[in-house]
Amino acid sequence: MNNNEHLSFYYNMPLSRDGCEEMYVRFHRFETAGGTADFGTYFNGISIAKLLRYTDISSLRISFCVFGRVKADIAVRSQDNTQTVIFSEEKSGSFDIDIRLCDIPEDSVYLYPVLTALCDGVQIISASVYLCGISHKEPSAAIVMCTFRREEYVRRNAEYITAESEKYSLPIKIIIVDNGRTLSEADIPDSVTLIPNDNTGGSGGFSEGMKAASAMGGFDRLIIMDDDITLDIISIQKLIGFLRFIKPQYADISVSGSMLFSDMPCIQFEAGGCFDRHGVQKGYGHSFDLSLPDKVTENEQEHNINYGGWWFMCMPMRYVDEGNLPLPFFIKYDDVEYALRCKLRIITLNGVSVWHERFDNKFNSSAVYYNMRNYLHLCSIHCDDADVAKAVRIRLVEHLCRQQYNMAQAVLMGYEDYLKGIDYLKSISPSENHAKVSKLNYRFLSEQEIIRESGVNELSEGIKISENTVRRKSMRLSFYSALLPSFLCRKNAIVSTTDDRKEMYYKVGTAVHYNFRTHNGYITRHSMRAVMKYLLKYLTRRRK
Template identity: 30%
Template sequence: MLLFELSFPILVDESKLYFDGIGTSYNNSLNIKGGTSCSLCSYFNSFSAGKYRKYTLAQNITFNIKIQGFAEIFIKRENGNIITSRLIENSKPEALSITFSIIDAKDGEIFYPEISAKSDCQIFGGSYETKVSSQRDILLGASFCTYKREKYIISNMERLRDFGLKYSIPLKVFVVDNGSTLPETLSDNTITIIHNPNCGGSGGFARGLLEGVNFGCSHIIFLDDDISLDTNVILKTYSLLKILKPEYYDSFIGGAMLHSEIPYLQHECGALWDGFYLSPIGHEVDLRKKESVIANEKLQKADYQAWWYCCFPTSFGEKFGYPMPYFIKSDDVEYGIRCQKPIITMNGIAVWHDGFDGKYAGHFEYYIKRNELINTALHNKNTGIITNIRKLFASTARLTLLQRYFLAELVVKAYDDFMEGPEKLLSIDIAEYNTYLSSLAKPANDKSIIGNAKIISKPKIVNSALYYPSFGGNIFPSKNICIELPLTDIEIRKTFRARYIAHTKADGSTAFVTKLKKRKLFWVVGKTIRMFFKFLTKYKKVRADYIHNQEKLTSKQYWQNYFSK
């Protein structure tokens, strides 16, 4: 059975993600100069021996390679010890197979091939295979949720269509189009376009899961529409599902996120949730380095898997329910925590994804805070009153110091809506409510308000001992300056005594300009204090209501009713 094929740089030009040594890649082949060695101890081409031993029925693996030239091919452990080797010499491309055992592989250990070229050699491809007597029948579904991103989604559709033609793998692709802009004529035997109301990622993925269940898929992969996808990842996922040990049938298979802008840099490989805060695993790891590739297989157990690439059995819908109707943000967190099932990650199962700085929108502040509150209410064993109150004050204070008063109000509204209990979620039309929230988060971009203020593109960071006791300098008269700050990842101490702030996008253009309004600042503080008392007195009852109504909010019936409107 084919597990996966060797990959060479196609989607990104980062050779060390694929091989290490003096070699050049061209047209899905690899040229190695005589007298040099080329190692496949890389992120995409090494073999996750420890994880295949732990999670699957595989015991012996066959490495296949098609090569021309005189070379010795080694299979090595991650410490460099040789497991086995073969010598080959030919004047034309010839297939060679080497079989090795993974029975003694340690947890998280990788094995890898290394080619020692005695003459100039050329590799025309390769693969890993195994023979397993017991294999499951898998009908794999893949669900994209998209909204007016034709450039990305059509490219991914074409890759999957080509993938279906190349491999005899039962695959059905559902493209849930929340914008209803993709022609339904793009549908074929492999791909189905589904026009859906704009109910966000939560509703889009819920629809994808429903369609997968109705089609008879055994498993579904949730994928973001704006990823760059090497379809070898789909092959690797499918073959893994086929040979899983029975005790791991009910597992997630998670794909890491690599940065599109910096293709060798890993953003996340699974993530943790401590009941209040999220933290990525394997954050900012340089996967060009051998030591990073080895360490990446030994990362800690994840609590949830983000939905840029997340595969799981469709039976989870019946066992654990469907996504919460959050619209966007933290629906993947909540689902992973709710299911409480193992998350299998592995080198080579990954997608490239744009960073999040360019995707920021003001109303995200509402969704982040409201959905965090619901997640904590449902899944944190402690009540969470003190931490949630602290987060309320921290969020509104930060946004007011950034002069984003309208967003501070949205945070208070998130708390207010949460305090209305699950009936609020059950009663609203999430698409219409998103339109309403978006309208509250659109400040005027009037640069003329800064007048003759001095523009400072690189403001200095003020000492904390001065900044925080003076509430960002707001107890002093403001200076007639306009500082430029990014929309995200902000060092807030740069705002000291600034009268204006130009909030800039990732490309450097101005998103909007704000002006210091001390009366508005104190008004937001007042609303925050009132919410503090409301939260303190009513939180326990509201939390109990969410727990009691969780099954109703995540039911198949809820989403069927919504989609039938």
Template identity: 30%
Template structure:
């Protein structure tokens, strides 16, 4: 059976060629690769190499073959690559052809890879000497038999991102849902939790698509609603797994196909409850990887291979090395529905840390693999202030449940970190971090009694608006050198007591810890989107922020430890189906 097909770059998904192919003197037209004389194509890349070491671990793979539909005279190399113990890249099979095709006619070939116990990835090279060679299709195959009967639900949580959703649904329909030639046709359902209640249901209507209006209770509310709906399909349609997906991603349908194939072939005795995690690549810098599963330990999050450029063979190999991870972000995350039970639902966090907490709580084996990914927008230092509240509160709750650093020390660390935002006039982040600590200390009863929709509305009022710089005049004033680091009590006092020397300091949003010394305001700019945000110096807001800091310090000294134990002992009260049905107002 074919277990991984050739991936081709597409302009509407990703056209970064070196994520797909290396080589020279070749071109791609209508999904056909044409290699000119003295040219070659190598597939030692993120999308077209084969993760053979992982496949041999997670499945019963014993042999690997290359199936290829090719026209023209060429040499075909069957290769392996790995990084040895001295950190040197090693290759095998790249210096001698495994097969020389002497005929110019179009043929379908099946070639078996030689055994290699060291290879991290397998790949192939096609070289042309005398004239054009055309590759119409290719794929990695094996004599594996299906071990698991798999049907998948795609759970998409969305809030007023109609354009992304319509585009992704159209892609799913044409490639999988309505494509009789797809191996996944009839084996995939789509569930959309429309938190904004803004989608045109007629536009996405399909026998395999369920779209439900949902309260705007954030990502955790939307994804949990998808889980609840998927559990219904587990009974009616024999759905076995759910893939959670963000609404603002770009993805290749092959990612779902590769996920499905891997699920079908996993060793059931070892990996029936495994999670398959998709990497998050950066939409506005497509070769860069932002996250590829991660480790939560002791209250800290560790991200390996963050920001690596996946166009290089070294990073492709590094990304395949085993790593210590225990959760995957829900931008693309597959898990078995058997784990999701009526008393084992996610935390109602609204947003952030829900994927961390659920992954760690359930002790998933997290499987990652090159070529299983999505692209997600990312802009540095542009998260709204309201996110700070959820980050701090939810991480404290997670620590109370799962353990970690002494929670008093950790809360104090957070307080100190967000206290520093008053130096760049971003008082709201300081205030909301303090409020998060205070609300955590109020305990689980206060959490259950709170109106999550009203809370989100109130928190949104702290967000600074991003303004359009239509004529470019604001961005033209960017001078990152004017950002002076004066983080000290003395510097703070001087800045607020002395009169301002200038109206504003303007910096790029990529600058961390921009401190506008002796300026009335700090302007932070986003060059990519031609937007800017203004933070103004205010003695009154400074006093308010300092007052909140003092309240939070007192709560840390007096109540946080008792509150932590309360959260730990009663966490099950908010992770069961009865709580969630009431929370989401589901009849």
């Protein structure tokens, strides 16, 4: 270690978490001689390729305390998933393993220990990682959370992050913006700053938090985080440890935390994304099962990421000032627009992530409105040749064919409000506009209510029409039966999910839009009159 280098704590290696054990340590009969504990996982694997590229570290130390005797291997995994052992020794009790980065094969993606029990009854007491290198600046981060009447979630997260941050001396400060004005200072830890706010949506709440963080001063990083997430403190440990040693030429790098599904905790929704000049949006790492070694390796691959979801997003504080705040989108696409405007350089790190509820669990007409309006604004600001009319038409037709007439109306409302311009968006009351839009939301029914009102015997029995049972040409000529009179439609109700295509609604009189995860849904009925009404409205608007 040189005079200008120092050894610094990186993260504790947690051993398990209910429901996603193999994202932490893969144990195989470790309690008996010959059993193994493999740390080459999503959370405990060390992103060595990114540390080599972006930081000024020269070596790392892995510290263990074990009961019994083990063979301690240090392995690396390459992009083709080849495993190479670069260190192997028998150890017992408390021990350190130091690895110089110059001794690591060039094609290594991540590095990890593997312990093999040499006797029965071996136990791992603790495990942690330290980095050694040149620290150009000690990071300090403000975490901004925006909440609206989710007191239980925000209290839990504020208390957990505060306690763990104090335990590990993490340089962070939490700011909570309360859009519902339902929290009090007594509800949260003393060190947390609470800002009461009107319901201006996520974009408005985050703006208030960003202004507060900027006014406080002393932060070089901003972490934007949803209130209803579940977080392991290892995500913040890994992030802060990475930023502590970052090279000066990468000082403006942003880190997008991945989103994992709360109900399937090993499955990833997205690890950063790209919104291109044609209005095409692509997320990376969709549906990766991060309990699998090959997916952990693939997830380390770098992409052209130009936005990150605000469930967890870390960016340099220097971008934040009074004149550079999120547009008043309320919800949807505010994170994408802000990242594109700031031209953020974004990477992801395995282990920096949160668990979040699926978005389709809360999907309703108001979300359709914000998606449509804000997507169009996003395209008008940042795209060269996005086909706005086509985007509206595709979404409108999809909802009309699926009998979601309220959502079709929401598409047109979003289109009309977009055409009024960005100044109109800035002039309206976000809360009043949201109240108006929310009137289009469907009333979700319980399983029993749906069975009673729709006529299906049970929700697993809806009649689904395969596109192979009718000719595709007939479907298209009748606009997938949307233009057929109702008396030509079948009397039987179908049970539909968000994944079903519009072909499944061919000649369907009644549709049950059911979420099998949340066990609720809503009922729609075929209406040629509604289809004609919204098509005519769209065509009239197009001519103008």
